[in-house]
Amino acid sequence: MQTNPFENADTSYLVLVNDEGQRSLWPATIDVPAGWTVEFGPEARQHAVDHIEAAWQDMRPRSLVRAVEGEAA
Template identity: 50%
Template structure:
């Protein structure tokens, strides 16, 4: 059995969690708790392009906020 996450011809969702992290997810698979759909069913290439365009800072949101400059 092949890994559905590697299926070049598969249909994927892009999921996002509360930390702003993105994930490609096979469209047929049940979504994990805590993740919402950011991009509906799309070819793998389109889903990857969405992630590359929209997830530009790999740090979790809580870390980005903690390291942001504070106003004085």
């Protein structure tokens, strides 16, 4: 039986980030998709999750933050 590679505690993970500042937990054994870059890792799953929680405080995409800040100005 094949396990979900995104939930395997024995796999190394990357933290990916896109142009909108969104992060993704990504198995290091799978190619990084277009539009994403490696921000952290490879590292143990929990360390990668901890990095995401520390680095991604505002879940809104950058474009939305800019639009909202532009309206407030």
